[in-house]
Amino acid sequence: MTKELNVTGIGNAMVDILARCDDAFLVGAGVDKGIMQLIDMDRAVDLYGKIGPAREVSGGSAANTIAVIAALGGSTAYVGKVKDDQLGHIFAHDMRAIGGVYETPLAPENDPQETGRCIVLVTPDGERSMNTYLGVTEHLTADDIDPEQIAKSEWIYLEGYRFDGPESHAAFAKAIDAAKGAGTQVSLTLSDPFCVSRHRDAFRKMIVDGVDLLFCNRAELLSMYETEDFDAALKTCGSEVSILACTDSENGAYVVANGEITHVGADPVDIVDATGAGDAFAGAFLYGITHGADLATCARMGNLAAGSVIAHIGPRPEADLKALFKDANV
Amino acid sequence: MTKELNVTGIGNAMVDILARCDDAFLVGAGVDKGIMQLIDMDRAVDLYGKIGPAREVSGGSAANTIAVIAALGGSTAYVGKVKDDQLGHIFAHDMRAIGGVYETPLAPENDPQETGRCIVLVTPDGERSMNTYLGVTEHLTADDIDPEQIAKSEWIYLEGYRFDGPESHAAFAKAIDAAKGAGTQVSLTLSDPFCVSRHRDAFRKMIVDGVDLLFCNRAELLSMYETEDFDAALKTCGSEVSILACTDSENGAYVVANGEITHVGADPVDIVDATGAGDAFAGAFLYGITHGADLATCARMGNLAAGSVIAHIGPRPEADLKALFKDANV
Numbered sequence: 001m002t003k004e005l006n007v008t009g010i011g012n013a014m015v016d017i018l019a020r021c022d023d024a025f026l027v028g029a030g031v032d033k034g035i036m037q038l039i040d041m042d043r044a045v046d047l048y049g050k051i052g053p054a055r056e057v058s059g060g061s062a063a064n065t066i067a068v069i070a071a072l073g074g075s076t077a078y079v080g081k082v083k084d085d086q087l088g089h090i091f092a093h094d095m096r097a098i099g100g101v102y103e104t105p106l107a108p109e110n111d112p113q114e115t116g117r118c119i120v121l122v123t124p125d126g127e128r129s130m131n132t133y134l135g136v137t138e139h140l141t142a143d144d145i146d147p148e149q150i151a152k153s154e155w156i157y158l159e160g161y162r163f164d165g166p167e168s169h170a171a172f173a174k175a176i177d178a179a180k181g182a183g184t185q186v187s188l189t190l191s192d193p194f195c196v197s198r199h200r201d202a203f204r205k206m207i208v209d210g211v212d213l214l215f216c217n218r219a220e221l222l223s224m225y226e227t228e229d230f231d232a233a234l235k236t237c238g239s240e241v242s243i244l245a246c247t248d249s250e251n252g253a254y255v256v257a258n259g260e261i262t263h264v265g266a267d268p269v270d271i272v273d274a275t276g277a278g279d280a281f282a283g284a285f286l287y288g289i290t291h292g293a294d295l296a297t298c299a300r301m302g303n304l305a306a307g308s309v310i311a312h313i314g315p316r317p318e319a320d321l322k323a324l325f326k327d328a329n330v
Numbered sequence: 331m332t333k334e335l336n337v338t339g340i341g342n343a344m345v346d347i348l349a350r351c352d353d354a355f356l357v358g359a360g361v362d363k364g365i366m367q368l369i370d371m372d373r374a375v376d377l378y379g380k381i382g383p384a385r386e387v388s389g390g391s392a393a394n395t396i397a398v399i400a401a402l403g404g405s406t407a408y409v410g411k412v413k414d415d416q417l418g419h420i421f422a423h424d425m426r427a428i429g430g431v432y433e434t435p436l437a438p439e440n441d442p443q444e445t446g447r448c449i450v451l452v453t454p455d456g457e458r459s460m461n462t463y464l465g466v467t468e469h470l471t472a473d474d475i476d477p478e479q480i481a482k483s484e485w486i487y488l489e490g491y492r493f494d495g496p497e498s499h500a501a502f503a504k505a506i507d508a509a510k511g512a513g514t515q516v517s518l519t520l521s522d523p524f525c526v527s528r529h530r531d532a533f534r535k536m537i538v539d540g541v542d543l544l545f546c547n548r549a550e551l552l553s554m555y556e557t558e559d560f561d562a563a564l565k566t567c568g569s570e571v572s573i574l575a576c577t578d579s580e581n582g583a584y585v586v587a588n589g590e591i592t593h594v595g596a597d598p599v600d601i602v603d604a605t606g607a608g609d610a611f612a613g614a615f616l617y618g619i620t621h622g623a624d625l626a627t628c629a630r631m632g633n634l635a636a637g638s639v640i641a642h643i644g645p646r647p648e649a650d651l652k653a654l655f656k657d658a659n660v
Contacts, residue, residue: 048423049423051427052427052428053388053397053423053424053427053428053646054420054423054424054427055385055386055387055644056385056386056387056420057385057386058383067383085415085416086415086416086417086444086445087416090384090386093378093379093383093384094383094384097381097382097383097384098382098383114416115416314385316383
């Protein structure tokens with residue numbers, strides 16, 4: 001059966017505020033380097049007042065992933081909540097402009113929060129340190145999940161970050177139920193090592209119960225299995241999901257399936273801004289798997305897309321990914 | 331007498347919405363290529379719905395100029411109106427983050443308009459076509475002009491675009507009066523050939539009455555003097571202002587002062603996005619003139635800054651202009 005949509009992603013709908021700074025600024029401003037930290041509106045206002053001139057671009061981890069799939073020509077939908085404010089309009093415009101379906105109801109006007117935003121501070125080494133004010137995107141509920149849309153999708157893609165909200169567990173459960181009942185496969189990204197530490201048990205249960213494809217990076221995998229033994233973690237996790245795709249920075253990625261671990265190396269890239277690298281990897285991998293590529297090729301596509309995104313400031317690809325893949329014969 | 335501020339700029343406070351498109355899109359969407367066209371909110375919404383994914387950055391012609399002066403280490407102030415909305419906060423943040431003074435009162439909440447924005451469409455040849463919804467920035471009045479701030483400035487810089495508003499003539503007159511009474515010099519940019527055709531007589535009167543330094547490009551100068559004879563226009567204009575700085579795209583710039591025309595060539599640059607090139611020229615020129623540079627060096631600085639801005643998407647410099655000037659021995 002051919003389904004109408006390749007992938008429906010569910011995640012935090014955010015606008016990124018991207019600014020450069022040096023390491024001393026991070027220390028002075030109390031920002032932990034390289035991770036995603038949740039902040040409230042007061043902290044967002046305070047931190048924003050301290051940073052230099054910035055640019056605003058639509059972000060959100062799963063939304064970035066969906067943007068990559070759409071850029072490659074895949075058919076997509078996205079579920080994530082914004083408000084009827086200027087940043088919400090920017091996010092919705094960019095989501096629809098890529099050609100995907102985006103119909104999540106706006107947060108009501110009386111919601112005291114605004115559209116979520118992420119202050120992304122990029123240091124000269126290309127590392128990004130994220131400061132996320134969730135705003136209304138935290139208020140995604142099971143009501144926002146449309147089982148029919150999920151049934152129309154070959155895959156759903158769940159963003160681990162979205163677990164940071166009171167009703168998100170129910171929303172994810174509803175999405176997984178809808179998927180399982182309709183032959184839709186389930187993928188999940190662990191998002192961030194500290195996100196894993198906040199939700200380890202819930203993630204573990206989801207993985208064992210019904211995740212077909214798990215995305216993570218080395219730090220997230222080690223956090224998930226509370227070990228320093230990477231090989232052991234790959235093996236354990238590989239026995240719990242059908243496919244594990246674990247990125248490992250400049251070392252490329254590991255794919256584990258049917259008890260076999262395959263390493264797929266990445267070409268060296270000058271890192272300008274690491275924002276969105278993992279998201280792009282997942283997007284290209286999902287594009288590959290929904291377009292008949294074998295798993296090693298999916299990982300190669302993932303490495304290429306990630307390499308393209310980290311070569312410039314901003315979380316979504318600016319280069320022509322289709323042409324890039326063609327040149328690389330994938 | 332040393333004044334506290336090098337330059338106070340007055341102009342349209344805008345957030346730019348930058349997107350790439352091809353020439354066919356411009357034709358299909360009814361956008362005139364290469365110029366600035368004023369649009370209303372309905373048109374802004376319609377056009378925004380048609381363009382691809384975009385990025386948002388603070389813009390506004392005089393604001394970009396002020397950002398260049400500040401980036402070079404000059405002391406600046408800016409006057410331009412935004413509203414207490416998310417785009418207004420972005421503009422104000424970026425203006426203050428460069429280190430300049432920005433204290434223009436916000437438009438009141440009951441103003442039916444929003445913060446102004448400019449949909450900038452960048453074609454593969456690097457040309458930018460601007461679609462400006464002025465919003466509240468049109469509501470700058472003489473009340474927003476602080477004569478004391480102007481008296482503290484060595485120069486004021488008036489943006490021709492800002493003449494597109496009911497009370498702007500009075501605001502500019504007040505600013506010029508304050509300048510003349512305090513030994514502050516007056517500079518003006520003609521902004522755009524179609525802006526010139528809308529305000530030719532008023533601009534001409536301002537030039538003859540009291541502009542010390544006029545910025546324009548070739549097309550604007552020809553429009554101003556309603557001629558096709560560039561040399562004649564340079565001479566006529568040069569006899570009406572103390573200093574004329576006229577840019578001529580890849581051919582660099584002409585400076586006219588004391589009856590002498592000096593050509594200052596520019597190094598070749600790959601044009602990615604022409605947005606902000608003229609603004610950057612004016613900013614670097616004003617930095618030069620307030621820091622003891624001769625006029626030819628001011629023009630060279632202007633060419634270098636313009637070349638830096640057109641090498642990337644976005645209207646404000648991203649490279650280290652100070653280092654660039656040092657390398658070029660200016």
